[in-house]
Amino acid sequence: MIVVVNKFLLAKGFKGISLWPFVIVKDESCKNDVILINHEKIHLQQQAELLVLVFYLWYGIEFLVRWFQLNNRKLAYCNISFEKEAYENELDIEYIKSRPRWNFMKYL
Ligand SMILES: [Zn+2]
Numbered sequence: 001m002i003v004v005v006n007k008f009l010l011a012k013g014f015k016g017i018s019l020w021p022f023v024i025v026k027d028e029s030c031k032n033d034v035i036l037i038n039h040e041k042i043h044l045q046q047q048a049e050l051l052v053l054v055f056y057l058w059y060g061i062e063f064l065v066r067w068f069q070l071n072n073r074k075l076a077y078c079n080i081s082f083e084k085e086a087y088e089n090e091l092d093i094e095y096i097k098s099r100p101r102w103n104f105m106k107y108l
Pocket residue numbers: 039043082083086
């Protein structure tokens with residue numbers, strides 16, 4: 001994992017994004033945000049499992065499906081299986097070590 005600071009690559013309201021193998025954060029203080037970094041590490045693992053490109057395709061398609069279902073962009077984002085897994089486990093710093101492979105499927 002390589003953490004890079006670049007506020008221009010992040011959409012408004014976001015502090016970090018994972019673009020395998022990089023985690024891009026808004027500012028220097030975000031580098032020390034253990035929960036944010038753990039959240040992004042979960043995404044890096046999801047991306048590696050889906051050979052990166054499939055992750056981005058799946059993420060985009062699932063976002064559109066959820067947006068159609070829920071008629072709300074923010075709710076759609078929160079209900080993407082990858083985000084549900086990351087948000088639900090971001091406080092568990094040891095989660096990555098014991099996480100079963102493909103565990104995001106549990107959140108579909
Ligand atoms: Zn996320």
